Amino acid sequence: MYTIVAPVMRIVEIPFAFVQSRLGIPRLAWLFLAPNLILFGVFAFLPIILNFLYALTGGDQVLLGARPFVGAANFQSLANCENVFDPNSCERDLFWRAIWNSVLFVVLQVGLMVGFSLLTALVLNRDIRARGFFRGVFFFPVLLSPVVVALIWKWILQRNGVLNAGLEAMGYMPVLWLLDRQWAFAWSVFLSVWAHMGFYTLILLAGLQAIPGDVYEAALMDRASPWRTFRKITLPLLAPTMLVVLVLALIKGVQTFDEVYAFTGGGPGSATTFIIQYIYQTGFSGAPRLFGLAAAASILLALVLAVLTGVQLWVNRRNVDG
Amino acid sequence: MGKIMSFMTRTRAGKGRMDWTDWLTYGYLFVGIVLMFGPVVWLVLSSFKTEADLQRFPPRLLPYAQETVKVEGYDQPLALFDIVGGDHEGRKLAMVRRVGLVAQMVDPASPHERLRVNVADWQPIERISLAVENYTELFERFDFLRYLWNSTFITVMATAIMLLVNSMAAFALSKYRFRGRTTVLMLVIGTLMIPQTVVLVPLFLITHELGMLNSLWGVIIPGAATPTGVFLLRQYMITIPDEILDAARMDKASEWKIFWRIILPLSAPAIAVLAILAIMWRWNDFLWPLIVLSETENFTLQLALNSFQGEMSTQWSNLLAMTVLTLLPIALVFMFLQKYIATGIASTGGK
Secondary structure, three states: OHHEEEEEEHHHHHHHHHHHHHHOOOHHHHHHHHHHHHHHHHHHHHHHHHHHHHHOOOOOOHHHOOOOOOHHHHHHHHHOOOOOHHHHHHHOHHHHHHHHHHHHHHHHHHHHHHHHHHHHHHHHHHOOOOOOHHHHHHHHHHOOOHHHHHHHHHHHHOOOOOOHHHHHHHHOOOOOEEEEEEEEHHHHHHHHHHHHHHHHHHHHHHHOOOOHHHHHHHHOOOOOHHHHHHHHHHHHHHHHHHHHHHHHHHHHHHOOOOOHHHHHHOOOOOOOOOOOHHHHHHHHHHHOOOOHHHHHHHHHHHHHHHHHHHHHHHHHHHHOOO | OOOHHHHHHHOOOOOOOHHHHHHHHHHHHHHHHHHHHHHHHHHHHHHOOHHHHOOOOOOOOEEEEEEEEEOOOOOOOOEEEEEEEOOOOOOOEEEEEEOOOOOEEEEOOEEEEEEEEEEEEEEOOOOEEOOOOHHHHHHHHOHHHHHHHHHEEEEEEHHHHHHHHHHHHHHHHHOOOOOOOOHHHHHHHHHHHHHHHOHHHHHHHHHHHOOOOOOOOHHHHHOOOOOOHHHHHHHHHHHOOOOHHHHHOOOOOOHHHHHHHHHHOOOOOHHHHHHHHHHHHHHHHHHHHHHHHHHHOOOOOHHHHHHHHHHHOHHHHHHHHHHHHHHHHHHHHHHHHHHHHHHHHHHHHHO
């Protein structure tokens, strides 16, 4: 690898040295920044601006120039509801189904994930043998690709799958897990917790190990019970890390798409269709391609994420200061 | 510190004895192993089963295959059975065909005599055997190598470009004082807040306008400049003392040389962490390739796997083999680089 790269880099140096002699060293910074800034500009800033323009146009053309201006019609269409808690009364009923699915999903998923991550981190923080191995065990699924995660669990949950075999051995009837709305949703939550909890466990474990030990020694002197030590020392001192984990999990949970899409395809019906999948279907996989509507929906999503990210930055800053 | 750890983690009943909390701990860890590794192990075991064995209910742990025998006068190898009842009890017979509850069988030793055996009286002779054809078929009948190449190309190129571009930016932001530095930093922080998922539509338009739809570059380029990467590298490069740069400048080294020959090698640990993360992100990426690549020949492994599961839901054997091959590279990376992955992810907060 290096033998290919090194000569290229030596050739790059020649024009670079020339520019340097003209610009002087301080202004050279812009040259180093240029590739990154161009990529940022074209693929991050420009899309943000364009997204607003898209949201204000209709039709199914890709090119902005060919799209009629419709003002806030896309937003009105999304918001056109008699009762937002009843998707059937909405013009865009799938959008509202996706919203409520996402809300329920995020609440359940984040709750379970933070709970189990904390439990696992506490267990891993004890004096156990082969701690590195066990840390790896819980972390491994984080590395798996969403499609692989989905297929693993599909394989286990299918009609002839190992779970149904276990049920039958215990005298129960086999269940078509992914054809039942509630079960499909529950398994989506489970699969998503399974795939991501190792990541949060890792952060919480780092937080636990950063708690200074003298407070525990003091607690020991005072003969505090383990439960009391946990409640009065561990939890409060871990609170900032918990907050980071909570916000990160929320941000990721809202954006859940690939593993559930590969797992259930959003079904049965629309039982596991979440907001990103709505955007994907509206803009890319359906016909006609309603780019305007998809953009409008993604602006609403961006608002939620911006608020969450703002909270995250604020939390992080407070952590650094404190 | 050691004292503290031993307090926090001591076994309550004293040295060498297990307290109930220890039992609970190891119980939890055991359930953890089963739940976290079990499904993956089950997948790998299943991927070596024949299609017939996969359809079997209830499933068995290990892959078995029916023992067959070549019998004179028959083109196909015949399945071999132990006969456990009826007239021919104790013999090993090969099945010619089955009609309802009765099968016509032959003794491999005397192939000309047809015997009638009741279904209830036989037991298939099976042995543990790996159905390697699940894997070889992927290469013969499906375009597996093509998907593997696409995924590898995207992962390698995207990682290389990202490392170069991000480290150049990080170098400028950490080692130069210039007007507008704070503005640039703020802009980079700003993009941290905008995940790709919310700008899909305009990103699609731009990629389309640049003629990169349905090309691997359309997957590689838009994600090449990551704010996470710039930050991680900048935080590391700040700790490199400026005196080294000044010394190099005295020796009339160009700024590019300073970047390439001094800063980059010194930043190797941070670059390694970012490289591992980039490889993981790109190898596992799904949504953006799904939007950009619509022709099968450009599919990445993830896309191919996803579309296969729709088409081949009745044929798990190849699907499972392909799943295993898709997770294999990541599993290997994990085994060798476990501790770097952990610190890398903890220090960047994922993505």
